Amino acid sequence: MQHSGARDSETAALLAGLRSDVGEAHVATGAPDRDAYSRDLWPRSLLDQIAGDPPTLPDAVVWPGSVDEVAAVVRRCAAARVPIVPFGAGSGVCGGTRPTHGGIVVDLKRLKRLRRVDAEAGVIEVEGGFVGELLERRLEAEGLTLGHFPSSIICSTVGGWLAGRSAGQLSSRYGKIEDMVVDLEVVTGDGRVRRTPPAGAPGAGPDWNQIFVGSEGTLGIITAATLRVHPQPTARRFRGWMVPTPEAGFEVMRRTLQEGWRPSVLRLYDPLDTVMVGSGPEEKGGGRSLGRLKEALGEGAPALKRRATVAALSVPGLINRAVKALPQRSLLVTMCEGDEAEAGATDEAIARIARTVGGRDLGEGPGRKWYAHRYDVSFKQSKMYRSGAFVDTMEVATTWTKLAELYEAVREAVAPHVLIMAHFSHAYPGGCSIYFTFAGTGRTPEEMKARYDAAWRAGQDAVIAQGAVIAHHHGVGLSRVPYMDRVHGEARRWFDALKPVLDPAGIFNPGKVFSE
Amino acid sequence: MNSGDPLVERLRWQLGPGTVDGPLADERCRVRVDGTATAARALRLLADAGVPVVIEGEPAAGAAVLTVERMNALLGLDAESGVAHVQAGCTWRRVEWLLRRRGLTLGPLPAWLLERTVLESFATNDRLRPSPRYGQLTDGALAFAAVLPRGGIARSSVAPRRSTGPDLGRVPVGARHRGGLLTEVHLQAWPAPEARAWRAIERPDWSSALAAAVAVLRAGVQPAWWRLDRPRPRGPVRIWASLVETAGNERPATRFDAVVGGAGIDAAEVEAAAAALFPPVSPDAPRAATTPAFGTVAWAPRATLPAVAAAVEGAEVWDVAPEGGTVYAPAPLDELQVRRLRDLGAHIDTGGDEGGDEWQPLAEAVFARLAPRTSSE
Ligand SMILES: Cc1cc2nc3c(=O)[nH]c(=O)nc-3n(C[C@H](O)[C@H](O)[C@H](O)COP(=O)(O)OP(=O)(O)OC[C@H]3O[C@@H](n4cnc5c(N)ncnc54)[C@H](O)[C@@H]3O)c2cc1C
Numbered sequence: 001m002q003h004s005g006a007r008d009s010e011t012a013a014l015l016a017g018l019r020s021d022v023g024e025a026h027v028a029t030g031a032p033d034r035d036a037y038s039r040d041l042w043p044r045s046l047l048d049q050i051a052g053d054p055p056t057l058p059d060a061v062v063w064p065g066s067v068d069e070v071a072a073v074v075r076r077c078a079a080a081r082v083p084i085v086p087f088g089a090g091s092g093v094c095g096g097t098r099p100t101h102g103g104i105v106v107d108l109k110r111l112k113r114l115r116r117v118d119a120e121a122g123v124i125e126v127e128g129g130f131v132g133e134l135l136e137r138r139l140e141a142e143g144l145t146l147g148h149f150p151s152s153i154i155c156s157t158v159g160g161w162l163a164g165r166s167a168g169q170l171s172s173r174y175g176k177i178e179d180m181v182v183d184l185e186v187v188t189g190d191g192r193v194r195r196t197p198p199a200g201a202p203g204a205g206p207d208w209n210q211i212f213v214g215s216e217g218t219l220g221i222i223t224a225a226t227l228r229v230h231p232q233p234t235a236r237r238f239r240g241w242m243v244p245t246p247e248a249g250f251e252v253m254r255r256t257l258q259e260g261w262r263p264s265v266l267r268l269y270d271p272l273d274t275v276m277v278g279s280g281p282e283e284k285g286g287g288r289s290l291g292r293l294k295e296a297l298g299e300g301a302p303a304l305k306r307r308a309t310v311a312a313l314s315v316p317g318l319i320n321r322a323v324k325a326l327p328q329r330s331l332l333v334t335m336c337e338g339d340e341a342e343a344g345a346t347d348e349a350i351a352r353i354a355r356t357v358g359g360r361d362l363g364e365g366p367g368r369k370w371y372a373h374r375y376d377v378s379f380k381q382s383k384m385y386r387s388g389a390f391v392d393t394m395e396v397a398t399t400w401t402k403l404a405e406l407y408e409a410v411r412e413a414v415a416p417h418v419l420i421m422a423h424f425s426h427a428y429p430g431g432c433s434i435y436f437t438f439a440g441t442g443r444t445p446e447e448m449k450a451r452y453d454a455a456w457r458a459g460q461d462a463v464i465a466q467g468a469v470i471a472h473h474h475g476v477g478l479s480r481v482p483y484m485d486r487v488h489g490e491a492r493r494w495f496d497a498l499k500p501v502l503d504p505a506g507i508f509n510p511g512k513v514f515s516e
Numbered sequence: 517m518n519s520g521d522p523l524v525e526r527l528r529w530q531l532g533p534g535t536v537d538g539p540l541a542d543e544r545c546r547v548r549v550d551g552t553a554t555a556a557r558a559l560r561l562l563a564d565a566g567v568p569v570v571i572e573g574e575p576a577a578g579a580a581v582l583t584v585e586r587m588n589a590l591l592g593l594d595a596e597s598g599v600a601h602v603q604a605g606c607t608w609r610r611v612e613w614l615l616r617r618r619g620l621t622l623g624p625l626p627a628w629l630l631e632r633t634v635l636e637s638f639a640t641n642d643r644l645r646p647s648p649r650y651g652q653l654t655d656g657a658l659a660f661a662a663v664l665p666r667g668g669i670a671r672s673s674v675a676p677r678r679s680t681g682p683d684l685g686r687v688p689v690g691a692r693h694r695g696g697l698l699t700e701v702h703l704q705a706w707p708a709p710e711a712r713a714w715r716a717i718e719r720p721d722w723s724s725a726l727a728a729a730v731a732v733l734r735a736g737v738q739p740a741w742w743r744l745d746r747p748r749p750r751g752p753v754r755i756w757a758s759l760v761e762t763a764g765n766e767r768p769a770t771r772f773d774a775v776v777g778g779a780g781i782d783a784a785e786v787e788a789a790a791a792a793l794f795p796p797v798s799p800d801a802p803r804a805a806t807t808p809a810f811g812t813v814a815w816a817p818r819a820t821l822p823a824v825a826a827a828v829e830g831a832e833v834w835d836v837a838p839e840g841g842t843v844y845a846p847a848p849l850d851e852l853q854v855r856r857l858r859d860l861g862a863h864i865d866t867g868g869d870e871g872g873d874e875w876q877p878l879a880e881a882v883f884a885r886l887a888p889r890t891s892s893e
Contacts, residue, residue: 211687429598464673497883
């Protein structure tokens with residue numbers, strides 16, 4: 001919204017209307033709120049901040065308390081042609097909630113009812129603003145689980161998961177969030193509340209569930225979803241395997257899934273990540289490489305250690321070459337669940353396959369350690385960034401045949417810019433994702449930004465050149481918009497046909513997913 | 517031989533000889549495309565000329581009929597990932613035959629699917645292969661290529677899952693070609709099973725049979741194929757299931773028995789039914805019925821699924837999941853029956869919006885935006 005003359009009075013009228021829609025207490029226009037809602041956890045935003053380049057602020061933040069209120073807000077903004085940015089918990093890492101065009105941020109966390117639990121049918125109907133961890137706790141009390149455990153479970157919502165095609169840590173058993181959808185309740189751009197046909201129901205296309213899932217707030221607001229749930233497992237088996245090479249690990253994962261087993265975790269670390277997480281049963285530091293990097297770089301770290309780490313990161317090419325000389329052995333962590341019989345049989349099947357590739361059984365320790373620390377991700381990034389270093393992740397996917405090649409190609413491409421390592425934690429019969437973690441430095445904020453951007457560009461270009469998928473579960477947001485036309489080509493026309501039909505006023509999250 | 521029709525000549529020139537076999541006005545005339553590139557050229561030329569296109573359908577006045585029978589190649593096979601890259605004009609029989617020769621399979625293919633093309637299945641989003649283990653054929657695509665109605669080529673990269681916006685590849689699925697012409701698909705294939713164990717058990721009614729089926733799923737058993745039927749009105753309901761046994765995974769059959777064992781149907785009867793249901797896929801094997809004789813298809817949620825199944829004489833229930841299942845009626849249901857089932861919460865596609873389908877107009881609007889512009893635009 002522009003702030004001059006007539007526009008000011010239009011804004012004032014809009015805000016007055018919004019207050020009448022959702023209540024005075026649920027509309028904020030103060031600077032702290034607008035500032036807090038001007039970004040998500042996209043690391044690039046922090047670099048901008050450090051460089052003194054503040055993000056665009058929204059004009060207001062509103063917290064509707066019901067679906068009807070969401071619909072009223074949409075109708076009002078559509079009439080005024082004012083952008084809406086749906087907001088879950090802001091844990092997105094691609095800039096998806098940045099209000100680049102100003103407008104209204106609609107925080108959905110007051111939509112937090114668990115409307116229905118039907119244990120017999122194995123479904124729940126849950127509102128979009130429900131925070132993940134609270135949902136799992138509610139379900140656990142009923143002997144159920146959704147089976148969706150992203151590392152960000154404490155700070156992300158059902159709507160955010162659906163909007164971004166999120167993946168939980170147990171995806172090899174329960175699938176990604178898109179695999180869990182029965183139907184959705186959405187508010188489309190005309191302010192109508194609609195329910196999508198259930199997955200599997202006969203009918204003409206398109207498949208509306210899979211159109212709204214992944215739409216990142218650009219086609220509608222997801223206010224509720226019917227999702228599949230499962231009985232809590234009664235047994236779990238943990239194990240670690242040291243396999244001679246990453247390729248040997250791929251083989252174990254692939255054959256396990258193609259034989260039809262459904263372990264809940266198959267998590268392979270590349271050689272550097274294996275060293276970072278440690279393969280012992282219980283070590284200090286939480287067994288997560290990202291956490292360890294942040295620890296080494298944060299303000300709490302001894303000055304010497306921090307300086308040494310920053311110094312090492314300033315010569316990434318050298319360090320990456322040294323890493324290549326590391327032994328190739330790679331840690332594979334597994335977890336199997338179900339009842340005693342299923343968990344046991346799955347664990348034994350993995351053991352049989354792992355032995356054929358020369359895997360060494362490390363016992364339960366590594367699996368239990370991973371489980372105990374599975375959410376140990378530090379959100380405190382700013383201190384590290386102020387010490388001149390940055391960290392980010394890039395999750396991509398391809399088929400098994402191309403996995404090793406893609407892994408090498410991305411590492412080669414980003415090696416001159418940042419230190420890079422990876423793990424492989426979302427596996428399917430046909431292929432797998434690679435979760436790269438990278439860290440770099442710069443002497444000035446501008447240099448940090450340049451390095452960060454160069455690493456992303458090189459990495460994503462390499463993925464596209466390999467014919468692989470540029471994002472497995474973090475979505476597009478703003479960060480991947482520059483690549484979307486190359487990735488989708490003419491398929492973009494489908495989006496261009498959907499957008500004006502579902503969002504006639506063009507107000508939903510402008511500039512996200514596809515460039516305008 | 518010059519047809520004297522400049523459009524036909526242009527099509528022949530761009531698509532190659534033998535691709536257009538007459539003046540477009542002749543209702544026997546077919547435009548035969550053999551791949552994504554030729555399909556794109558054909559659709560672009562016809563769109564530019566303002567000629568409507570019917571894909572694999574009945575000729576209509578003034579329209580060109582495009583056929584995909586030449587688009588029937590296996591374009592690539594990644595045996596390690598189990599990914600088959602096929603042209604959409606292939607029949608399922610052909611794809612499966614090519615895969616079996618390389619030790620792979622798409623999973624069980626019932627007789628009525630064998631003569632269907634990949635394109636037909638995707639364009640109608642048919643749900644004709646209920647398989648907890650392998651999934652519906654139309655859900656298992658890792659990538660696709662399609663030609664949009666105005667001739668642009670859309671192609672996705674190959675991966676099992678992605679997070680790059682809405683799943684745009686689902687726009688043409690079920691859209692009966694209005695979202696575009698699907699030309700290539702990457703399908704998930706699997707190591708061919710070493711053995712298949714058949715089981716058939718009975719339960720007194722739909723409720724208990726569906727409860728048993730869900731118990732099987734909850735025990736972690738994923739039948740390769742299954743269905744429930746009731747041969748005699750008010751007689752027992754049967755569950756037929758095919759359970760894959762690979763060298764490494766022998767559990768499904770024993771687990772199935774442990775969960776719902778007892779009262780099995782005579783083994784010879786089961787084998788005979790299975791043989792009729794799953795005839796050999798070799799190209800020289802005798803052809804079975806090309807379409808299943810089903811009248812109406814309804815999806816019902818778990819709570820009312822037994823009642824919906826019971827309300828349809830001769831019903832079969834497929835695609836059972838804990839949350840619901842699909843009821844196939846042997847003959848088309850009349851309006852009253854459809855209304856009754858809808859009252860029970862069933863979703864029925866009757867091809868119109870009389871079911872209060874609020875999505876229909878939205879779909880129409882999307883397809884209208886994709887359609888070739890008419891000369892008045
Ligand atoms: C430390 C950390 C660990 C993470 N681990 C994982 C992981 O393991 N797996 C994973 O998938 N992701 C992970 N993420 C990324 C992030 O948590 C996910 O993208 C998550 O799905 C975002 O949910 P949110 O509710 O915070 O959404 P937000 O960040 O608020 O929004 C994300 C996008 O969705 C849109 N949106 C939000 N709610 C709705 C709605 N109701 N309707 C329509 N659009 C909506 C927004 O406009 C935005 O475009 C991690 C992030 C962090 C910081």
